[in-house]
Structure formats: structure tokens, C-alpha cells
């Protein structure tokens with residue numbers, strides 16, 4: 001691992017921020033943060049040095065920024081922050097490939113859904129590990145442009161909010177600084193004193209919507225159909241008991257209202273797990289359902305609906 005004599009300062013406008021994973025969220029964050037910091041976007045393939053970005057307001061932009069293959073990147077200058085924007089199951093491998101070129105005290109910001117990577121990296125990464133829970137929505141268009149217009153690499157499907165915090169509660173100041181920069185870059189964000197609770201609330205929503213929509217190959221809104229509501233109710237019942245056993249404070253309106261609101265608000269959307277299944281890609285099943293099944297083991301709780309859902313969901 002490299003050890004620079006003068007560690008880069010995150011708040012320095014000239015500091016370099018590295019985004020690992022040039023997918024939907026990685027490109028969205030890069031498109032915004034490049035206005036505030038020297039952002040480099042790392043992917044698995046060669047890419048042109050501009051990013052085609054369609055904003056949430058429908059404006060097409062081209063953003064110039066270095067886009068490299070992860071294997072070609074050199075830490076010159078060393079980054080002040082590494083934003084990990086891969087899927088949960090790819091995060092550790094991507095970081096392992098990068099690790100020999102990084103100062104071990106470099107702060108990480110994890111963008112993943114689920115609750116698998118976050119506790120693991122908090123335990124084993126020597127530097128600060130910040131976790132984000134975001135309601136921003138972005139996707140990569142599947143078909144290339146046919147209009148002669150430059151291709152769009154990423155679409156900002158819906159504006160949201162990002163909460164940032166660390167599981168150990170030791171890096172509140174760092175979370176504040178990152179949130180501040182995100183706000184300056186046009187992505188609404190705030191530091192969060194209880195990011196574990198935020199992540200588990202999102203997990204509750206994702207554990208119901210993602211696997212059920214992938215199993216039945218339906219848009220999110222069809223979960224409001226009476227035939228699907230029985231399954232939703234059984235799953236939310238099990239999840240509420242698990243959350244109570246884990247000591248996760250419930251949302252004000254309760255777990256069922258949280259999940260139903262998410263179904264209603266995203267009625268026309270195709271969940272990310274359904275998109276992965278249709279594209280033949282690995283899903284985030286283990287990062288989303290795995291922590292719930294492990295909690296059931298820890299507390300000796302019977303969760304037949306969640307177990308059945310895990311078995312019927314491709315990994």
C-alpha cells in the first residue's frame with residue numbers, strides 16, 4: 001500500500017475523488033461531483049473521456065472527466081476519498097484490486113443497498129468507512145442513441161436525498177463535509193447520526209419489493225394487487241419481528257406503511273433486481289435478504305416467507 005507524506009484534504013477543491021464502478025449510480029455521482037472536485041471514474045472497460053448525462057429535468061449534458069479501467073489507474077495524486085459504486089457483491093473484489101495502490105487511511109464512501117458490505121468493510125478497512133443510503137434513482141439506457149445525438153451513458157430518473165454516516169459513529173465531521181460537497185454539486189445530502197437505522201429501513205423496503213417483482217416479473221405497482229398483498233403482508237410481518245429483535249427503531253407510521261408507500265411511489269418502476277434477472281446478471285439477493293436471514297438465526301425466529309423468497313430468488 002502507498003503511504004503519502006501529506007495526506008490529501010477532502011475539503012480542498014483541488015483534491016482528487018475516485019469513483020469505483022462506472023454504472024448507474026457511479027456515473028450519476030461523477031456527473032455531479034466533477035463540478036466540485038477532480039473526479040476520476042474507474043470501470044472495468046475503456047471509456048471515452050466525456051460522460052453523456054441526461055438530467056432529471058431532461059437536459060442532455062456532456063461532462064469531461066478522466067474515465068479509466070481500474071487496472072490502469074495510478075494514485076498520482078492519491079485520492080482524498082474513494083466512492084465505491086459497484087453492486088454489493090462486487091465491492092470487495094473491486095476494493096481488493098485497488099488496495100495495493102491506496103493509502104490504507106483513505107476514507108471510503110459505500111453506496112450499496114443491503115447490509116452486507118457495510119459491516120464487513122467497517123471492520124476490515126483501516127481508514128474511515130462512511131455508508132450512504134440514497135433515494136436518488138439512475139439507470140443506464142440499454143439501447144444506444146439512433147438519432148445521431150451523442151450517446152447518453154446515464155439517466156437521472158428521479159431526484160432523491162442521500163444520508164451519510166458511519167456505523168461506529170466516529171466520523172460525523174467527515175460525513176458533514178462529504179454531504180456539504182454533494183449539496184454544492186447539486187445532489188441533496190445530509191449527514192446522518194444513525195445510518196444503521198436508515199440502511200435497515202431501506203433494506204425492509206428492498207427485501208419486499210425487489211425479490212417479489214423479480215419473481216413475478218412485474219413493475220413495482222403490481223404489488224398493490226390483492227393477490228400479491230397477502231405475500232407483502234406476510235413478509236412485512238416477519239421483517240417487523242426481526243427489526244424489533246435487532247433493536248431497529250420502526251418508522252413513525254410503521255413498517256407496513258413504509259413498504260406500501262414505497263410501492264405506491266415507484267409504481268411504474270422496474271426494480272433493480274428485476275432488471276438484473278432480465279439481463280441475466282447476478283442479483284443483490286444475498287446483500288438484501290442475507291442479513292435478515294442471519295438476524296432470524298441470531299434471534300431464533302421462524303421466518304418461512306423470507307426463507308421461501310430467498311430460495312425462489314436467483315443469486
Ligand SMILES: NC(=O)c1ccc[n+]([C@@H]2O[C@H](COP(=O)([O-])OP(=O)(O)OC[C@H]3O[C@@H](n4cnc5c(N)ncnc54)[C@H](OP(=O)(O)O)[C@@H]3O)[C@@H](O)[C@H]2O)c1
Pocket residue numbers: 020021022023024025026042043044045070085086087088090093094097111112113134135136137138139140272284
Ligand atoms: N441505480 C440506482 O438508482 C440506485 C439507487 C440506490 C442504490 N443503488 C445501489 O447502488 C449500487 C450500485 O448500483 P447501480 O445501479 O449503479 O449498479 P450498476 O449500474 O450495475 O453499476 C455497477 C458498476 O460497477 C462496475 N464494477 C463491478 N465490479 C467492478 C470492478 N472490479 N472494477 C470496476 N468496476 C466494477 C460494473 O461494471 P460492469 O458494467 O462491467 O458490470 C458496473 O458498471 C447497488 O448496490 C444498488 O443497489 C442504486
